[in-house]
């Protein structure tokens with residue numbers, strides 16, 4: 001059924017969507033100094049349930065601390081606000097976007113005079129790269145933009161300003177007729193996607209770059225590592241993947257809260273494996289969706305029921 005959203009939580013107040021505004025001299029609007037999260041609530045047989053909320057909350061507070069934000073709300077307050085936001089809008093499933101930002105006071109790079117403000121919004125969001133992509137896979141290109149090195153902007157911090165790199169890489173890919181980009185790091189090895197982590201399957205073993213490759217410490221990445229390990233796969237989670245290995249991989253796939261588990265079927269017009277979703281990818285994807293939609297009791301502590 002049509003689920004419309006009309007409310008946003010702003011620093012303790014449930015605010016009408018249209019009134020959820022900030023001043024144009026808001027620090028984070030000018031300097032990209034906000035931090036954020038992307039979280040999914042899934043419609044399960046036991047009702048709506050937020051997936052790995054605690055881990056996302058951990059990362060939100062860690063990202064905030066890295067940019068000297070002091071979130072004035074406790075975890076419990078943010079959790080209750082989010083659950084209430086979902087209930088108020090009768091959402092069965094949704095994408096949740098917390099944002100912590102330097103607000104309005106004075107401008108200049110230093111945020112020391114600015115308040116740290118917090119908002120939480122949620123809305124229905126389907127398959128990030130398209131419904132058919134989950135089954136058929138996506139065509140990607142290796143971007144001419146490299147991922148900024150983590151010594152330049154901390155890539156384990158989910159900071160809004162870092163997404164200039166993501167936007168440039170992703171828009172370059174879409175401008176060239178592809179769905180998404182794969183971004184190499186300063187050394188020219190595989191880092192991740194603009195909004196996803198990257199996994200490779202070779203000879204039945206699974207590889208994914210580690211934090212040293214200048215990537216976001218993805219929660220779906222960790223979920224897939226746990227699921228694949230429990231399925232009996234050997235997972236190399238600190239892998240160095242050379243660009244050329246993308247072309248010779250048996251299988252490739254993206255992971256992310258928005259992207260979930262999306263197969264990659266071509267890179268720079270070269271077919272990966274059979275040029276469609278690979279068998280290992282399919283097994284992991286199927287298990288992922290069984291888990292998040294609670295068709296299994298496994299990993300139940302990953303869920304916060306609304």
Ligand SMILES: Cc1[nH+]cc(COP(=O)(O)O)c(CN[C@@H](CCC(=O)O)C(=O)O)c1O
Nearest residue numbers: 038194195196197216218219220256257258
């Ligand atoms: C750069 C990047 N790398 C990896 C990931 C996967 O991380 P995780 O969601 O914890 O598994 C994401 C999430 N990208 C979020 C924002 C997407 C957007 O378009 O905005 C998301 O998937 O919610 C990234 O933005």
